[in-house]
Amino acid sequence: PQRPDGHGQDVLATWRQRNAPNRPLTHLRVLVTGGAGFIGSHLVDRLMEEGHDVILLDSLFTGTKTNFKKWLGHPNFEWVRHDVTEPYYAEVDRIYHLACPASPVHYKYNAIKTLKTNFLGTMNMLGLAKRTGARFLLASTSEVYGDPEVHPQVEEYFGNVNCIGVRSCYDEGKRAAETMAFDYHRQHGVDIRVVRIFNTYGPRMVENDGRVVSNFVGQAIKGEPLTIYGDGLQTRSFCYCGDLIEGIVRMMESSHTGPFNLGNPGEFTMVELAEHVRRLMNKDVEIKYLPATPDDPMKRQPNIDKAMKYLDWEPKVSLEEGLKYMIEDFRTRIEARNAANAA
Ligand code: NAD
Numbered sequence: 001p002q003r004p005d006g007h008g009q010d011v012l013a014t015w016r017q018r019n020a021p022n023r024p025l026t027h028l029r030v031l032v033t034g035g036a037g038f039i040g041s042h043l044v045d046r047l048m049e050e051g052h053d054v055i056l057l058d059s060l061f062t063g064t065k066t067n068f069k070k071w072l073g074h075p076n077f078e079w080v081r082h083d084v085t086e087p088y089y090a091e092v093d094r095i096y097h098l099a100c101p102a103s104p105v106h107y108k109y110n111a112i113k114t115l116k117t118n119f120l121g122t123m124n125m126l127g128l129a130k131r132t133g134a135r136f137l138l139a140s141t142s143e144v145y146g147d148p149e150v151h152p153q154v155e156e157y158f159g160n161v162n163c164i165g166v167r168s169c170y171d172e173g174k175r176a177a178e179t180m181a182f183d184y185h186r187q188h189g190v191d192i193r194v195v196r197i198f199n200t201y202g203p204r205m206v207e208n209d210g211r212v213v214s215n216f217v218g219q220a221i222k223g224e225p226l227t228i229y230g231d232g233l234q235t236r237s238f239c240y241c242g243d244l245i246e247g248i249v250r251m252m253e254s255s256h257t258g259p260f261n262l263g264n265p266g267e268f269t270m271v272e273l274a275e276h277v278r279r280l281m282n283k284d285v286e287i288k289y290l291p292a293t294p295d296d297p298m299k300r301q302p303n304i305d306k307a308m309k310y311l312d313w314e315p316k317v318s319l320e321e322g323l324k325y326m327i328e329d330f331r332t333r334i335e336a337r338n339a340a341n342a343a
């Protein structure tokens with residue numbers, strides 16, 4: 001039953017979902033794709049702590065079992081090793097779609113696969129949302145703004161992206177994913193939410209993922225020089241993962257489609273970040289300048305007026321405080337590994 005305005009599917013799917021024979025009344029059935037990764041696993045913790053029924057779906061391309069081992073055996077928890085580029089069927093109320101490598105090193109490793117994950121993976125999860133009537137949230141990225149000419153970036157800005165560069169599999173992949181989400185919304189009435197996440201850091205980042213915060217912290221622990229690419233005057237804004245999770249969950253439970261920026265507006269050059277890490281960890285560690293990477297955006301800072309206004313959200317954890325949590329986590333992991341190697 002398709003209404004001329006295209007919203008018939010939505011009404012039917014929502015009716016089916018609300019009236020499903022075995023649907024729990026006290027909690028939600030939540031699917032988290034990419035739930036074994038850095039952000040996904042923190043989100044899974046939050047949803048499990050709230051008492052929801054959680055399906056963690058992940059191919060373990062960059063995620064690990066260690067990130068969710070504490071939930072194994074819990075009656076509300078289920079994990080599925082699955083690649084989102086293949087169809088997946090389950091009856092759920094919410095889909096947090098995070099599956100996609102996020103570090104430039106990881107997403108460039110197999111660029112075609114990154115594109116497929118963004119395109120086919122998002123299509124499959126939107127197909128699932130359309131069939132079940134589940135609400136769908138896309139974890140998009142500040143990279144949709146490319147190397148921005150508008151600063152700070154507002155959601156209305158269309159971006160400045162190279163469609164044939166080495167970062168395009170990710171940037172254009174996410175742009176296509178956003179397009180698809182809005183087309184499923186307009187054409188099939190799928191209930192969507194889109195957040196554009198800016199650089200996020202914290203415990204459980206992969207140590208050698210090549211992202212700047214993990215590189216600097218890992219290097220400082222090992223007493224190696226901090227590597228700055230280019231002149232180090234490019235800027236980023238770093239959001240602590242706990243703050244981000246709060247924003248993502250608020251967005252999902254809000255009545256807005258977005259896209260909304262989620263990030264910390266504090267803007268730092270890479271030189272400033274290196275100085276922070278030195279001060280907190282090891283004053284004697286050196287700084288080494290390496291060639292700039294291609295298509296590296298020169299500036300990035302979110303305008304978060306919309307998230308503040310509509311979600312009543314803003315980041316609370318300062319870079320200094322967040323770095324301390326992350327340093328503690330990296331130290332524990334590196335020491336545990338060294339101990340295991342020595343034994
Ligand atoms: P991550 O690499 O730690 O996590 C991604 C997870 O997705 C991993 O567990 C990985 O195994 C899984 N995955 C990748 N391809 C898959 C596939 N085809 N099928 C199933 N699972 C797959 O990265 P993250 O930092 O946690 O990022 C999570 C999401 O947030 C991504 O969509 C990313 O684009 C977005 N994001 C992250 C940041 C950031 O700073 N961390 C910024 C902007 C957007």
Ligand code: UDP
Nearest residue numbers: 086087088089090123124125127128130131
């Ligand atoms: N899909 C899925 N799980 C579902 C429903 C659909 O993985 O529960 C996939 C399905 O394989 C399809 C994609 O989602 O390729 C898009 O679904 P849609 O219904 O839009 O496409 P259609 O089936 O009409 O081609």
Ligand code: UDP
Nearest residue numbers: 104210211212213215227228229234270296
């Ligand atoms: N960067 C750096 N040293 C490193 C890793 C990254 O100077 O060891 C720079 C990189 O060139 C970029 C910024 O830090 O300008 C952020 O890089 P990251 O890969 O963390 O995130 P993204 O480029 O996706 O924002």
